[in-house]
Amino acid sequence: MNKNYLLTFFVSICLTISCYAQSIRKGFDEMTDYEISELVDALYLLREGPDLMNDLATFHGDFFNFDNTADPTRLDLHFNLPDEPEREIFLAWHRRMIFELEQAMQDINPEISLAFWDSSVYQSPLDALWDEDFLGSFDTAWALNRNLGADNRLPTPTDVTNLMTINDFFVFSNILERQDVHRGGHVWTGGAMPTPLSPRDPVFYFHHSFVDKVWHEWETIHQNSTFMTTSMLRYDGTYTFDGETYSLVDPNDITDTRVYGVFYAENGLAQLDNYIVSNTYNPEEVFYYQFNIEAGNNFLIPAGTVSRFESVNEINLTPGFEAVPGSSFQAVIDTDNAISSKQSLAVKTVRKSNPYPYSDKLFEPIVWEETDDLLNDKPVIIAAHPNPFTEKITINLNKRTDCAIEVFNMMGMKIREEAFQNTDTLVIKNLYGLSSGFYVIRVIDGDGEILVVKRVIKL
Incomplete structure (x- = not known):
């Protein structure tokens, strides 16, 4: 391919080993025709040889949920909340799985x-995601038996917004898993998707990229995702696939998507920040996006590492971006794939010659439990405003309660404590004398249990 290079830091290194990339994940509607064609072909190719997709689906089915079996003590992947938080790995496990x-x-x-399917917005069987040259061809080729829209429980944008108001991580994770933001895409698609073998359908990975994005956005706000367990099934240091034994993964080590170099783009902008290129998983880290890639705010490419930004349209390096002497960095405009017609792409034959249909024998559908009363167990913060604040903060809870508020500075010193009785609105006044910077607010119930922790900023 002939490409127009915007700028190059230190001549790129020729690599003779296989090249993995880090990820800018975008909505399926923001993918180029080139990305769609290449991704579809890659999914078909993965069914050849060791068949990673089948292995992932089988593992997902084998360890789906054991709460209602003869041996409920066996570790599993789903529905461990609210009763078994010590077993909970749902969000972290699926993050590691789709990364694999x-x-x-x-x-x-x-x-x-991977791209994400925002099922709160795209809710029609006629959406481009289901076109024959996108994910549509897999339905027949792999005997997935989809039934798009038969069980219409897709989430609304309000469902997603409401999740962001929950402060407690386990409450958030439980509601996300059991209700429509996660459940909806499975039951709406039908076929394999509402079964423990759902990873047999490629849309599973688009759907769980969206679920992962929701978790990423929640964590960006609350910054308190915490798991009790320190290892996960498949990623516990013992599982082997295709001759490789996977290393142990502590779910607490992957609560930030940037651990895997994953960034989520939306509305034509991919913001890359607070990341250090390491080449841990790849000899060259490639960030590809059709629209604007903007990198800055502590994005560092150290000496001895290799990275490339590639956009069809625009790349901006803002303050805080640094490519250290001795690193290899390229910013590239991909002019070859700036096209709008799918017909101008050569269609590969691999998808036609190797369909690898799955068996029609699928597990029984998942029993999805409604949990509308989950929030009634204890109060959660609906809003803390204004943030940043100047002289007072108002905290709104979802229910009336007796509680106390403690305010700590970033040195861990308690600087304010106030008690409240039978109220859902907590106002902390006379804060104008505090120095500018970060503070932590902690809400404690009448039994001394910490309900919520919130970080705020003083202007």
């Missing part, structure tokens, strides 16, 4: 990455 598939795809083409 994405890395395998990028071994085929380092410029592709």
